[in-house]
Amino acid sequence: MENSNFFAIEKELKLDEGYQKTYKNVDELLPTLLRSKGWWLDQLLQYQGFWLSTYGIRGSMLIDDHFNPRPTDIIVATSPKCGTTWLRALVFSIINRNSFDFSDHPLRKANPRDLVHFLEAHIRGDGSTASIDGLPSPRLLSTHLPYSLFPECMTDDTSACRFVYICRDPKDVLVSKWHFANKLRPKGVPPLSLEEAFDLFCKGVSHYGPFWDHVLGYWKASLESPKKVLCLKYEDVKKEPLGCVRKVANFLGVPFTPEEENKEIVEEIVKLCSFENMSNQDVNKSDTRSQEKPISNSDFFRKGEVGDWVNHLSPQMSEILDQITEQKFQGTGFSFH
Numbered sequence: 001m002e003n004s005n006f007f008a009i010e011k012e013l014k015l016d017e018g019y020q021k022t023y024k025n026v027d028e029l030l031p032t033l034l035r036s037k038g039w040w041l042d043q044l045l046q047y048q049g050f051w052l053s054t055y056g057i058r059g060s061m062l063i064d065d066h067f068n069p070r071p072t073d074i075i076v077a078t079s080p081k082c083g084t085t086w087l088r089a090l091v092f093s094i095i096n097r098n099s100f101d102f103s104d105h106p107l108r109k110a111n112p113r114d115l116v117h118f119l120e121a122h123i124r125g126d127g128s129t130a131s132i133d134g135l136p137s138p139r140l141l142s143t144h145l146p147y148s149l150f151p152e153c154m155t156d157d158t159s160a161c162r163f164v165y166i167c168r169d170p171k172d173v174l175v176s177k178w179h180f181a182n183k184l185r186p187k188g189v190p191p192l193s194l195e196e197a198f199d200l201f202c203k204g205v206s207h208y209g210p211f212w213d214h215v216l217g218y219w220k221a222s223l224e225s226p227k228k229v230l231c232l233k234y235e236d237v238k239k240e241p242l243g244c245v246r247k248v249a250n251f252l253g254v255p256f257t258p259e260e261e262n263k264e265i266v267e268e269i270v271k272l273c274s275f276e277n278m279s280n281q282d283v284n285k286s287d288t289r290s291q292e293k294p295i296s297n298s299d300f301f302r303k304g305e306v307g308d309w310v311n312h313l314s315p316q317m318s319e320i321l322d323q324i325t326e327q328k329f330q331g332t333g334f335s336f337h
């Protein structure tokens with residue numbers, strides 16, 4: 001059983017642009033294809049303590065082997081459905097605020113995923129990083145990978161590259177993931193019930209999960225290296241967007257000047273990146289599905305609210321998730337409340 005799954009990985013990686021390094025840490029690659037449920041369970045494997053698709057594993061290996069970080073690199077890091085789209089937009093507009101007019105801003109014409117490259121997708125199997133090598137500094141990149149999977153040259157104190165991380169109440173994450181999984185479900189694949197999704201999520205089985213371990217990796221790093229890692233919560237950004245935008249700018253070493261404050265640039269950024277504005281841009285409303293991009297821009301926008309879980313989870317489900325969250329975060333200083 002183990003071998004057949006290794007062959008599957010080997011085949012997939014070899015097929016992918018001739019990437020020759022087929023696996024490492026063999027003992028940690030535990031096969032688990034429960035049953036095909038489209039996006040949620042499609043070939044999730046346990047790799048170094050996390051549930052990743054072969055795409056994620058490949059990305060992690062390629063970063064290890066070929067990525068040359070620059071000291072000025074900024075990495076927007078998230079567990080899926082925690083606010084990736086929002087944070088990409090916010091950080092992009094913070095660091096480029098002097099380059100564009102807000103009325104004719106790139107975010108009015110492009111989805112954030114086209115402005116902030118997904119790091120693990122931009123290292124080719126042959127080791128080429130041409131598509132991100134050409135980006136001007138500071139490079140803004142995005143990732144879903146857990147902190148512990150990054151090489152030391154990015155995480156140790158001698159490297160100056162920084163991570164801005166956002167996380168979100170797991171109850172809202174679960175609901176958002178479940179909607180997304182069913183929306184992207186290939187034809188013929190039966191829908192994933194909320195009960196099944198809940199059960200798997202609680203066991204830690206979801207892309208880049210266990211969710212709690214993902215959060216803790218970045219949280220602990222932010223305590224140990226506060227100049228390197230900034231942790232935000234989706235709920236805080238919703239509640240105090242202006243304060244959070246200032247916090248990110250300070251962290252990145254580009255605080256708003258009194259003149260910018262007078263011109264209400266922070267307010268402009270918050271407005272531009274708001275759910276209401278972004279989800280109503282034509283570029284995010286039209287169907288942008290293609291062979292290279294099977295996920296449409298509009299799929300990244302649903303409700304954009306805090307607490308939508310109450311419309312989906314039973315009181316018992318909510319209680320169980322709260323208990324797991326409490327247990328996992330006990331003694332860490334982290335909480336969602």
Ligand SMILES: Nc1ncnc2c1ncn2[C@@H]1O[C@H](COP(=O)(O)OS(=O)(=O)O)[C@@H](OP(=O)(O)O)[C@H]1O
Nearest residue numbers: 080081082083084085086176274275301302303304
């Ligand atoms: N601008 C803005 N402001 C607030 N919230 C936003 C914004 N853009 C996207 N969203 C909501 O974020 C959820 C999608 O998460 P991600 O962007 O992390 O998805 S992904 O991991 O990149 O697929 C998804 O949450 P749910 O609505 O709860 O499903 C989106 O609606």
